Amino acid sequence: MKMFEHKGYLGSIEASVEDGILFGKLEFISALVNYEGETVPELKAAFEVAVDDYLATCAEKGYEPETPCKGSFNVRVGHELHLAVAVKAKELGVSLNDFVRNALNQASTA
Template identity: 35%
Template sequence: MTHDGYVATVELDQDAGLFHGEVINTRDVLTFQGHTFIELQTAFADTIGDYIEWCRLRGKEPERPYSGNFTVRLSPELHRRIATAAARSGKSINGFVAETLEHVA
């Protein structure tokens, strides 16, 4: 499930009759729960709102979901091979890598 770009996994605790959710695209630990799916959705939204407010009160920037940028360290040889393959396909390195990763993710 998602809310404002935050993604959560959900598990059912049958013994307790509760759904438990955990936000998976931040380093901060954000969890929530509800007896019904509607309660779970509301708790998820409340958790995100509370997290953003908690950060604001402490002068901390809330961790935002993935920006779309990441750094990868490569050997010079692999970098050269990727640049060559990208040029052969008429793409930038970034475009080539993004397209390649799209096929395997």
């Protein structure tokens, strides 16, 4: 999936065939920030304006803007897998966190 990127924020690229427009929203934050355009260059410009407006609005209101994907998340894997992975990490002499980080790193570049 292709996405726009501006100032560390990512935005989706969607199309409405019925309405003949392109649209998207900022991804990986809980605030709903959307944008639209008729062409890809228009959509990209609208995305950048949306990011800048989101950051300006946060500053005006004294809010800390959300950071996309803060760097931690919880994953429920069940007892057996948790134990097996913990044992494997111990055998390799690494922390469970490093073991999982390495596995995710490998999967994201495959």
